[in-house]
Amino acid sequence: MFRRSLLASALLPLLPSLAMAQAGGDRAATLARIEAYLNGLTTLRARFLQIASNGGSAEGTAMIWRPGRMRFEYDPPEPLLLVASDGQFLHYDKELHQPSIVPVSSTPLGFLLRPQIRFTGDLEVTALERGGGLLRVTMRRREAPGEGSLTLVFAEDPMELRQWVVVDAQGQQTRVTLTQIQTGVRFDPLVFAFNDPRFFEQQVR
Secondary structure (H helix, E strand, O other): OOOOOOOOOOOOOOOOOOOEEOOHHHHHHHHHHHHHHHHHOOEEEEEEEEEOOOOOEEEEEEEEEOOOEEEEEEOOOOOEEEEEEOOEEEEEEOOOOEEEEEEHHHOHHHHHHOOOOOOOOOEEEEEEEEEOOEEEEEEEEOOOHHHOEEEEEEEEOOEEEEEEEEEOOOOOEEEEEEEEEEEOOOOOHHHHOOOOHHHHHHHOO
16 A cells, blocks of 8 residues: 655656756846745635556545644555644654654655745745746755755646645655645635644544
């Protein structure tokens, strides 16, 4: 069974390739556009496809409620559930009823949950590319480059988040592609509230 998390597995080659690196004023303007899009994004629901280096794949539903909340629910038979809320990231196995919790700040995807997203300060943009109607920006923590990197891929016109790639400290990569994207949706707060006892009651139904 495919049990790699969203934060560890592998990337297959991106299609189409993104060829043209940007520099100067155009680079600054493009990063400002991406910041504006992400900071204007409140809620998002989408289907996701995750692919591993061994050819295994998993699908599910992703929910993002900015700032601070995120949920990835895998389709059966994969029992994994990932939820971010209140500065914590929950990994939960529905079959084993086994939770583990880490700080959101220790996960690359925590970047998307920040109240204000800026490509400055503790972040270093290592690549910005455009091609095939897509924008691709790669970043890492300036003071801890060995922790890995996060790459976000956007459709450019109109701007829309389509994919992310996480590279961990061991060089392992994850590609997650979004489809059937909806924004501005309303969520029940309980689906993110894993500190509420009722949350786990819902997971075993």
